Amino acid sequence: MSFTQLGLSEAILRAIADHGYTSPTPIQAQAIPTVLTGNDLLAGAQTGTGKTAGFTLPVLHRLSNNTAVPSNNKSKRPIRALILTPTRELAAQVEESVRIYGKYLPLTSAVMFGGVSINPQIKLLQQGVDILVATPGRLLDHMQQGTVNLDQIEILVLDEADRMLDMGFIRDIRKILAALPKKRQNLLFSATFSDEIKALANGLLNNPATIEVARRNSTVEIIVQKIHPVDRDRKHPMLSHLIKTKQWSQVLVFTRTKHGANKLVEQLARDSIGAIAIHGNKSQTARTKALTEFKNGTLQVLVATDIAARGIDIDQLPHVVNYDLPNVPEDYVHRIGRTGRAGANGEAVSLVCVDEHEMLKNIEKLIKQSLPKEIIPGFEPDPHARAQPIQLRSGNGHHRNPRPPTGGVVKVANSRSAGPRGGSGSKTAKFSPRSNATHRSGGRGK
Ligand code: AMP
Secondary structure, three states, X not given: OOHHHHOOOHHHHHXXXXXXXXXXXXXXXXXXXXXXXXXXXXXXXXXXXOHHHHHHHHHHHHXXXXXXXXXXXXXXXXXXXXXXXXXXXXXXXXXXXXXXXXOOOOOOEEEEOOOOOOHHHHHXXXXXXXXXXXXXXXXXXXXXXXXXXXXXXXXXXXXXXXXXXXXXXXXXXXXXXXXXXXXXXXXXXXXXXXXXXXXXXXXXOOOOEEEEOOOXXXXXHHEEEEEEXXXXXXXXXXXXXXXXXXXXOOXXXXXXXXXXXXXXXXXXXXXOOOEEEEOOOOOHHHHXXXXXXXXXXXXXXXXXXXXXXXXXXXXXXXXXXXXXOOOOHHHHHHHHXXXXXXXXXXXXXXXEOHHHHHHXXXXXXXXXXXXXXXXXXXXXXXXXXOOOOOOOOOOOOOOOOOOOOOOOOEOOOOHHHHOXXXXXXXXXXXXXXXXXXXXXXXXXXX
16 A cells, blocks of 8 residues: 555655655554545544554645635634644644645644743744644633634544543543534544543544554564563662663653652662653653653653653654553553554563552453563562552642543554554654744745
């Protein structure tokens, strides 16, 4: 299958070719023609499958095909497509994709999220933006200040909708939906289909096409997964030991809490291992800096909480460590999806103490396999250790709703097993953090 068979314009095909993609991923092959028909879409796809291009390409095509600016709004370009994402990182990454694929189109885009000054964003909105990528909170700020007009939205995309619900954005989303014109195209992307997502989809989507790409089973074969049983207070020495003896040079480590992330960074520093934590309490500038250093190889270890890690897109990230298991089993799938991307192999190891056995059981139930356990000599866990209750979160910021395993099926695509994947041939991460949170794309209309 080639991109040329999907019905995209020459300008878009040229941008795709420039970017180095040769063939569409399964989610792209299915989503692009569907979105081009103008139908609503419910898509099961997770980060790593190529889902971003799955919606940005046809959205760009549709907008550029019909450039008529409504007569009541001659002075300014109205926002015609709104893409909502759960996190700042993902928003920045999606908008970067819009710019990459839209570089030969006379369309403008902007990204807006919290944690940075709102004024430059207001200026951009005043100048006119065709495609707005935003996190729900900051978009609501703009709505409340009357600095954004959503009257002309033709296409709405909810990206990682499950994540948005997990992060408690449902009320914000409903407020935003209420401000949109009734007649529009809606695209909902989600890695999982819980009852909550189904309810949201039922209320939002009009006779949608549904795309369910293959489960992620075979990814699991490509990503080598391992459990290292360990005592609660031996996790940190074990991590240092693994990093040093296995000479891991680029490791993404997940902790459950922000406090845990900070503490681990300090402990690793004492072992002369360079690490930085990213989480919701860190400024956007600090997060951006850490990501830049991590992806260019100057930072060895990035410690992240689940929320902060959403949207981190680093090709061929070799090692992911679950320092703590996630309390939401679906997060395990999201976490290990950070490694072994775009066809590369990866390793995901989990340091599991007695407190986490229940979590491990839930994860294994979800992924329908039991994970191999390997005891590291010198770190044998105490067989008589008793489980203690786990602190699920720390600090303030976004609060997830820790949910019990939903029993909902994880509908995730696996582009690696289900079809050919070109790969950009580049080791560069596609996420380009910027100090300036808002930026435009494309030229202005000619
Ligand atoms: P996403 O699921 O949108 O986060 O994309 C995951 C990764 O796959 C990103 O690094 C993309 O640049 C890459 N990617 C997306 N589409 C393709 C494609 N057709 N061929 C090769 N790589 C792709």
